[in-house]
Amino acid sequence: MKKTLIFIFLFMFLVSAVAQEKKYDRTLKLMGSRFDISVIATSEQDANNYIDLAIAEIERIENLISSWNGHSETSKINQNAGIKPVKVSAELFDFIHRSLQISKITEGAFDISYASMDNIWKFDGSMTKMPSAEAIKKSVEKVGYHNIVLDYNKQTVFLKVKGMKIGFGAIGKGYAADMAKKLLQNRGVKAGLINASGDLNCWGKQPDGISWKVGITNPLNKNKMYSWFDLDNQAVVTSGNYEKFVQFDEKKYSHIINPKTGYPANGIISATVFAPKAELADALATSVFVIGTSVGIDMINQIKGVECIIIDDENKVHSSKGIQLKN
Numbered sequence: 001m002k003k004t005l006i007f008i009f010l011f012m013f014l015v016s017a018v019a020q021e022k023k024y025d026r027t028l029k030l031m032g033s034r035f036d037i038s039v040i041a042t043s044e045q046d047a048n049n050y051i052d053l054a055i056a057e058i059e060r061i062e063n064l065i066s067s068w069n070g071h072s073e074t075s076k077i078n079q080n081a082g083i084k085p086v087k088v089s090a091e092l093f094d095f096i097h098r099s100l101q102i103s104k105i106t107e108g109a110f111d112i113s114y115a116s117m118d119n120i121w122k123f124d125g126s127m128t129k130m131p132s133a134e135a136i137k138k139s140v141e142k143v144g145y146h147n148i149v150l151d152y153n154k155q156t157v158f159l160k161v162k163g164m165k166i167g168f169g170a171i172g173k174g175y176a177a178d179m180a181k182k183l184l185q186n187r188g189v190k191a192g193l194i195n196a197s198g199d200l201n202c203w204g205k206q207p208d209g210i211s212w213k214v215g216i217t218n219p220l221n222k223n224k225m226y227s228w229f230d231l232d233n234q235a236v237v238t239s240g241n242y243e244k245f246v247q248f249d250e251k252k253y254s255h256i257i258n259p260k261t262g263y264p265a266n267g268i269i270s271a272t273v274f275a276p277k278a279e280l281a282d283a284l285a286t287s288v289f290v291i292g293t294s295v296g297i298d299m300i301n302q303i304k305g306v307e308c309i310i311i312d313d314e315n316k317v318h319s320s321k322g323i324q325l326k327n
Contacts, residue, residue, distance in 0.1 A: 021207045026051045031062045031173055033197040039184065040191040040207055050189050054180040058196075061176040064092055065168045067115060074166065078115075082162025085151060093155050096148070099171060099283070103145040106287040106299070111259040113159075115167030116142035121264065123244050123255045130248045136262040143259050174199040174237060174282030194278075201235040201278040216309055219269045226317060227309070227325040235278035239285040240270040256289045265290045270311040273300070274323075280306070293318050 024047030025038045037054050041047035066072045070079075073088045080086050088096075099112045118139040120131045131139075147160040159166065168175070173196035180194045181201045191204020193212055202212040211230035218224040219242040229236075241254035245264075253264040271288040275281035284306065288296035293310050300308045300320045309325075310318040319325065 022047075023207055024048070024051070028055070030055065030058050031176060031196070033173060035197070036193075036195040037180070038193040038195075039189050040204060041189070050184055050187065050192075053187060054184055054194065057180045057183045058176045061172070061179055064089070065095070065172050065175070067165065067167045074168070077157050077159060078165040081159035081164040085149070085154070085156035085158035087154065087156045090155065093150070093157065095168075095175065096157055096166070097150060098279070099168070100145055100148060100150070102171075102280070102283045102287070105303075106284075106291065108145060108260055109258070109287040109290040110170060110283045111143060111145045112166045112168060112171070113143050113145055113148060113164060114170070114257065114259040115165040116140075116161075116163070117257065117259070117262065120262075121246070121253070121255070121257060123246060127246050130253075140259065140262040170286040171279055171283045173197060174201075174235070174278035174280070177201045177235070177278040196278070199235075199237045199278045199282050200231075202231050203233045205232075216272055217270075219311055220315060226311070229274075234274060235276065235281045236272060236274050237278060237281035237285045238270060238272040239289045241265075241289075242269055254289075256286060258290050267292050267313055268296075268310055269313050269315075270309075271296065272309045274307045276305050284308070 020042045021040055023038055023040055024044060025036065027034065027036050035058065037051050039047050039050045041050060063069060063072055065074050067074050067078060069075060073092050077086045102110045120135050120139050142161050142164045147164060148166065149158040149160060177194040177196045177199050178201055181203060184192055185203060193202040200214065205211060211232050213228055214231055214236050215225040215228045218226055219240055239256060241252065241256065244255040245252045256265045258265050268289050271285050273281040273285040273288065275284065288308055288310065293312050296310060297318055297320055300306055307320045307322045309323055312318065
């Protein structure tokens with residue numbers, strides 16, 4: 001009888017604990033972008049503590065990789081371009097190493113030295129005419145990941161060309177989402193979601209046991225979806241040209257620039273990449289946008305654990321071999 005009572009008490013306790021779990025959300029601006037952070041917790045106080053930890057981690061990452069903060073390690077690398085190597089922390093060194101690996105895989109479609117470009121394309125409404133071919137050609141003279149030299153023994157980074165710069169605009173928010181997720185998991189948070197302006201990473205289940213869901217928006221009608229997917233401990237990132245572009249002679253020019261040519265990428269209006277980490281998904285989504293549909297699909301099909309969906313400029317949908325679209 002006593003064992004039965006103990007069992008009933010434990011069962012009721014567990015049911016009560018599960019019933020108390022709720023999803024708590026906070027939206028704020030970090031790294032110059034909108035972040036939506038969701039955690040599953042048993043109290044609002046716990047949830048706020050967890051979200052505060054995630055925010056502090058994202059701010060730490062920003063201070064590490066920011067090229068706007070003159071005191072950051074990244075800025076010191078840029079300030080010493082063509083002058084001398086700069087010793088950096090193991091974290092930043094490894095991050096740059098991974099970035100260069102992606103550059104090699106994508107044959108330069110992804111390149112953190114894109115920051116060396118002269119800022120001739122403006123997407124804030126101030127552009128009134130197309131840049132000249134000469135200006136576009138000149139803009140990429142200092143771009144080239146081959147000129148980023150890593151010394152693995154001394155843990156230094158050297159930019160060979162004076163005036164050269166690196167920046168993490170196409171991978172930084174994904175990395176921040178990954179690190180915030182890792183921190184919260186280590187603190188015992190069973191489930192959550194970090195959405196860094198579309199660079200999304202999640203883990204666990206929602207309180208009702210349902211997986212997190214993501215919809216692929218129709219770029220021509222944001223009120224409609226092409227398809228939706230369940231996400232389980234996975235990241236997804238979408239790059240698109242339907243919100244940020246300029247238009248000359250009825251032709252749209254995307255804000256995603258090909259680092260090899262200096263011209264905006266074309267042929268694709270939306271590229272969505274699923275990967276184990278948001279850092280990788282972020283970089284590959286940009287790369288696919290640059291290299292185009294056919295080559296992009298072929299590349300993704302060769303990378304284990306990664307899938308993609310592409311919507312081309314004729315509004316046709318293309319996907320990698322592991323994708324099953326749900327209408």
